[in-house]
Amino acid sequence: MNRRVTAGLLGYLTLFTGAAMLPSFILAAMAEEIEGAAAFLLSIFLCVAVTFELERFGGLKGKDNIGVRDGIAVTGLGWFLVSMLGTIPYLAGGYLNLIDSFVESFAGFSGTGATVFEDVEILPKSILLWRSVSNWIGGLGIVVIFMALLSQFGRGAMFILRAESTGPTKERQMPRIRDNAKAIFKIYVGLTIICAVSYFLCGLNVFAAINHAMTTIATGGYGIYNSTVNEYGNAYLEYCMSFFMIVASGSFAMYAVAVSQGLKVIFQNMEFKTYLQIIFVATVAVALDLFFEMKLDLEFAIRSAIFHVTSLSSTTGFVAHDFDMYPPISKAFLLMMMFLGGCAGSTAGGLKVARIILLFKFVSLIVKQKIHPQLINQIKLNGRVVDENIVYGAAKFFLVVVMMDIAFAFVMMFDGIDFVNSISVSVSTMASVGPGFGIEGATSTYALLPNLSKIFACIFMFLSRLEVFSVLVLFTPLFWNNPKGW
Amino acid sequence: MDKKIIFYFVGNSLSAFSITFLLPVVYALTAMKDFYTTIHFFVLGVAAGFSGIFFIFLGKNHKRRLPVAESAVAMLLIYPALAIFGMIPFLYWLSPLDALLDTVSNLTSAGISLLPGTAEYIFRLWQSVLMWFGSLIFLILLVTIMPEVGGCFGINMSLQEGQNFSPQFGQMLEISKKILKVYSFLTLISMGFFKLAGLNSWDSILMAMRCISTGGGDFFPARGSFYVEYAAIFTMLMACGNFLFLYRLIYTIPPPISHAKENIFRRTYYFFRRLKQNIFQNTKIFFTNSEVKAVLLTIFFGVWIIFFSVFYRGLVADGNEIFRYAFFHAISFLSTTGITLGDIEQSHDFEKFLIFMMAFFGGCMGSVTGGLKMIRIIVLAKVTGFEIKKTMHPQMIESIRVNGMVVPKKIVGRILCFFFIYLITLFVCSAVLSFDNLDFSGAVGMSAACLTNIGILPGICDPSDFLSLTAVGKIFCMIILIIGRMEIFAVLLIFAGLKFNRKNKKW
Numbered sequence: 001m002n003r004r005v006t007a008g009l010l011g012y013l014t015l016f017t018g019a020a021m022l023p024s025f026i027l028a029a030m031a032e033e034i035e036g037a038a039a040f041l042l043s044i045f046l047c048v049a050v051t052f053e054l055e056r057f058g059g060l061k062g063k064d065n066i067g068v069r070d071g072i073a074v075t076g077l078g079w080f081l082v083s084m085l086g087t088i089p090y091l092a093g094g095y096l097n098l099i100d101s102f103v104e105s106f107a108g109f110s111g112t113g114a115t116v117f118e119d120v121e122i123l124p125k126s127i128l129l130w131r132s133v134s135n136w137i138g139g140l141g142i143v144v145i146f147m148a149l150l151s152q153f154g155r156g157a158m159f160i161l162r163a164e165s166t167g168p169t170k171e172r173q174m175p176r177i178r179d180n181a182k183a184i185f186k187i188y189v190g191l192t193i194i195c196a197v198s199y200f201l202c203g204l205n206v207f208a209a210i211n212h213a214m215t216t217i218a219t220g221g222y223g224i225y226n227s228t229v230n231e232y233g234n235a236y237l238e239y240c241m242s243f244f245m246i247v248a249s250g251s252f253a254m255y256a257v258a259v260s261q262g263l264k265v266i267f268q269n270m271e272f273k274t275y276l277q278i279i280f281v282a283t284v285a286v287a288l289d290l291f292f293e294m295k296l297d298l299e300f301a302i303r304s305a306i307f308h309v310t311s312l313s314s315t316t317g318f319v320a321h322d323f324d325m326y327p328p329i330s331k332a333f334l335l336m337m338m339f340l341g342g343c344a345g346s347t348a349g350g351l352k353v354a355r356i357i358l359l360f361k362f363v364s365l366i367v368k369q370k371i372h373p374q375l376i377n378q379i380k381l382n383g384r385v386v387d388e389n390i391v392y393g394a395a396k397f398f399l400v401v402v403m404m405d406i407a408f409a410f411v412m413m414f415d416g417i418d419f420v421n422s423i424s425v426s427v428s429t430m431a432s433v434g435p436g437f438g439i440e441g442a443t444s445t446y447a448l449l450p451n452l453s454k455i456f457a458c459i460f461m462f463l464s465r466l467e468v469f470s471v472l473v474l475f476t477p478l479f480w481n482n483p484k485g486w
Numbered sequence: 487m488d489k490k491i492i493f494y495f496v497g498n499s500l501s502a503f504s505i506t507f508l509l510p511v512v513y514a515l516t517a518m519k520d521f522y523t524t525i526h527f528f529v530l531g532v533a534a535g536f537s538g539i540f541f542i543f544l545g546k547n548h549k550r551r552l553p554v555a556e557s558a559v560a561m562l563l564i565y566p567a568l569a570i571f572g573m574i575p576f577l578y579w580l581s582p583l584d585a586l587l588d589t590v591s592n593l594t595s596a597g598i599s600l601l602p603g604t605a606e607y608i609f610r611l612w613q614s615v616l617m618w619f620g621s622l623i624f625l626i627l628l629v630t631i632m633p634e635v636g637g638c639f640g641i642n643m644s645l646q647e648g649q650n651f652s653p654q655f656g657q658m659l660e661i662s663k664k665i666l667k668v669y670s671f672l673t674l675i676s677m678g679f680f681k682l683a684g685l686n687s688w689d690s691i692l693m694a695m696r697c698i699s700t701g702g703g704d705f706f707p708a709r710g711s712f713y714v715e716y717a718a719i720f721t722m723l724m725a726c727g728n729f730l731f732l733y734r735l736i737y738t739i740p741p742p743i744s745h746a747k748e749n750i751f752r753r754t755y756y757f758f759r760r761l762k763q764n765i766f767q768n769t770k771i772f773f774t775n776s777e778v779k780a781v782l783l784t785i786f787f788g789v790w791i792i793f794f795s796v797f798y799r800g801l802v803a804d805g806n807e808i809f810r811y812a813f814f815h816a817i818s819f820l821s822t823t824g825i826t827l828g829d830i831e832q833s834h835d836f837e838k839f840l841i842f843m844m845a846f847f848g849g850c851m852g853s854v855t856g857g858l859k860m861i862r863i864i865v866l867a868k869v870t871g872f873e874i875k876k877t878m879h880p881q882m883i884e885s886i887r888v889n890g891m892v893v894p895k896k897i898v899g900r901i902l903c904f905f906f907i908y909l910i911t912l913f914v915c916s917a918v919l920s921f922d923n924l925d926f927s928g929a930v931g932m933s934a935a936c937l938t939n940i941g942i943l944p945g946i947c948d949p950s951d952f953l954s955l956t957a958v959g960k961i962f963c964m965i966i967l968i969i970g971r972m973e974i975f976a977v978l979l980i981f982a983g984l985k986f987n988r989k990n991k992k993w
Binding site for chain 1: 554555795834835836838839840843866869870873874875877878879880895898899900902903905906907909913916917920921923924925926927929930945946975978979982983
């Protein structure tokens with residue numbers, strides 16, 4: 001691994017993090033939030049200091065190449081470093097203790113949106129904005145945004161992007177990595193603006209509209225009110241949020257192509273169509289269950305079903321009302337939606353619909369081959385043949401996610417949390433949803449978790465955002481000590 | 487589809503099943519001295535036997551070959567056919583549906599006992615017979631039909647330790663005889679252990695059948711007896727082993743008797759020398775087998791994690807007591823037997839979840855345990871390790887080895903796929919059971935208990951939970967029990983076959 005190059009790139013990332021804190025600092029200064037302003041100033045100063053130290057040690061030169069290891073190190077260590085720096089505003093401002101600051105920052109950048117604040121309405125606006133900004137940056141990816149805005153990556157930037165991007169395939173729509181990143185970033189910003197305007201038109205004030213738009217498109221789910229969305233008293237807002245959560249669950253690369261080739265690209269995309277079909281089936285099932293079991297008004301049942309199904313499938317985690325009170329069938333469907341996640345290349349977490357499609361097709365292929373041993377058949381996705389390594393990769397990812405869920409559940413049970421709550425928090429955290437059932441239910445926060453569980457929650461949020469393997473490899477001695485340097 | 491071969495298989499199973507009625511007949515005659523009960527079981531046995539003969543007659547002139555379609559249907563029909571006769575004795579205590587559920591659970595070695603505590607001993611004995619026979623049928627299916635029906639999910643890989651197999655009839659019969667020999671032999675050994683532990687003859691037979699079949703159940707005579715518990719532990723450990731592998735090890739121990747023209751003392755000397763060599767060699771082969779090592783390692787870590795967890799919480803002060811508790815439950819649940827010592831209800835969720843996971847692991851492939859099976863766990867663990875290395879070296883070529891043999895990439899992919907199917911089945915079954923007004927943990931626990939054929943998961947799923955299900959829920963549980971025993975794939979084949987048949991395509 002080229003430590004000089006890695007340090008240099010990490011330096012740029014930390015500088016970028018400092019720059020991302022500027023809006024919050026300016027807001028704090030304008031709103032005369034002394035503590036907030038001081039906290040952000042200190043945070044920016046520390047980011048700059050870390051940047052200088054890293055640049056002193058490293059730095060990019062003209063013909064530097066970035067290899068696989070460098071890509072993994074920059075992405076993995078970069079995310080970790082940025083999340084650590086993100087804790088400083090909470091800590092320096094005295095809003096949270098050390099462990100809670102970690103949780104809030106990691107939850108923000110990983111897009112989990114699992115807050116430890118029990119009362120967010122007493123927080124200054126600068127902190128609320130920083131939470132939303134951390135969600136927004138983490139949603140698309142720190143590296144993607146950085147790559148789109150700056151040109152300081154050397155050759156081999158593909159390895160960095162690959163380590164961060166989600167989904168079974170790491171395709172790109174444009175020949176140049178930077179053009180690809182730029183196109184996706186433009187879509188991301190555009191959707192955020194459209195979403196903010198829509199929320200404003202639905203009745204939210206400007207600040208609330210911007211914050212909620214950022215966390216909706218990033219599928220993070222940080223809110224600025226304690227109450228659930230239903231308590232805003234605005235059915236149009238719920239429908240609007242549901243729409244944008246579905247949009248955020250679609251592949252941003254697909255949207256980039258749709259800009260040039262038309263909307264038909266979206267409706268021809270098999271993964272997105274499947275995702276919509278799943279949402280439809282789940283919504284109908286939950287709506288009927290709520291209507292018949294809980295005797296809710298039909299429109300309210302449908303609206304609640306749409307909202308929560310889209311919120312949990314997109315792994316945003318917004319809550320319209322306490323779905324912990326829902327009947328078991330609805331909860332089973334909602335849990336399934338959490339686990340499933342959105343489309344590959346979206347900001348949503350979870351397993352990703354593309355992987356599920358590939359795995360079901362693989363099962364179908366095995367059954368057909370058993371019945372017709374001479375059969376030659378291939379697995380296709382969006383009309384293109386998928387290599388068997390990608391299919392096996394999807395199966396391996398499924399295996400590892402389940403293993404991580406079980407491992408985290410074990411840790412929490414050891415820490416004193418009961419079986420049901422452990423499983424719920426574990427699935428919710430690994431899928432980057434945030435709210436679950438029980439102790440960390442729809443109207444609860446991560447504040448109720450013991451400290452050991454909180455620390456492990458941070459680790460697992462980090463693992464789930466970078467799709468596990470890119471982080472696990474950092475813990476192997478082979479990564480750091482290989483003398484062959486590739 | 488050749489229906490005759492299916493009838494032939496079902497008929498043979500029923501005929502063999504009819505012989506098992508002899509045991510309760512003997513008990514009723516000698517121990518109970520109850521003529522009515524004797525006649526009851528005798529008549530049932532005769533009826534089962536005649537039904538078997540009738541099906542064999544229907545299946546005469548079959549093609550002496552068992553391809554995929556017929557294998558899948560035969561596998562799924564055998565258990566219901568046996569259950570129809572097996573449930574009749576329970577009708578004295580239970581409703582027809584409960585009796586059927588109890589029977590199916592015993593045949594699939596889940597051991598969900600719905601009988602009330604006041605039920606007579608003969609019905610407990612009958613439960614044990616059902617468990618024993620059900621596991622025998624499973625073993626025979628495993629080495630004859632299941633490799634044909636399975637989707638290369640690792641069955642072949644492990645069973646090659648002991649035997650090659652094919653859908654040819656003659657070879658199936660030979661393999662079935664070997665399985666019967668080793669299964670009966672191990673049952674007799676475990677009966678001996680229980681007898682030495684202090685149980686009477688009938689209790690020894692009952693417990694040996696329950697433990698070697700990994701059926702378990704709630705009946706455990708002499709609870710609290712150190713020797714009986716360790717006899718059960720040893721039997722359950724044997725049940726975790728690959729039976730074909732054990733057959734090979736056991737039956738290759740005695741060297742052939744030499745008829746050379748040497749004096750008898752020299753021949754005896756050489757015999758015992760060869761015997762000693764064979765014992766050492768086979769012991770070495772046994773303990774160097776990857777699956778055996780994995781089972782022993784899992785038990786080791788399971789025991790010590792439970793031990794330290796209980797010790798740390800300060801629930802029990804006596805170290806011996808904790809070790810006994812941890813050791814017994816680790817093996818009981820890894821072997822998917824499910825016998826508890828009663829005090830596990832008080833344990834923490836951490837310990838319960840650990841043994842829940844051990845039930846998922848299961849024993850060796852070729853054993854009668856449920857769960858995923860250890861060889862798949864080994865492959866999955868190695869695959870994970872390789873994938874981490876492959877993240878750094880994307881062009882790396884995977885080479886996973888088990889027992890020194892390279893696992894083909896196709897098999898690795900299929901095992902990954904099986905893991906996916908298993909969990910999706912668990913999830914779907916949980917979702918369906920939640921329609922029966924079970925809460926989340928109850929639905930998942932019940933599905934897991936049925937799919938892994940363990941029957942109970944302390945604190946999560948007990949026999950009383952099954953009694954409170956609706957009729958549809960009970961029928962669904964029976965289906966899950968059979969699906970879990972048959973490793974799911976046969977059901978997928980049936981659905982796919984029906985779909986193909988509707989499109990008039992022959993298979």
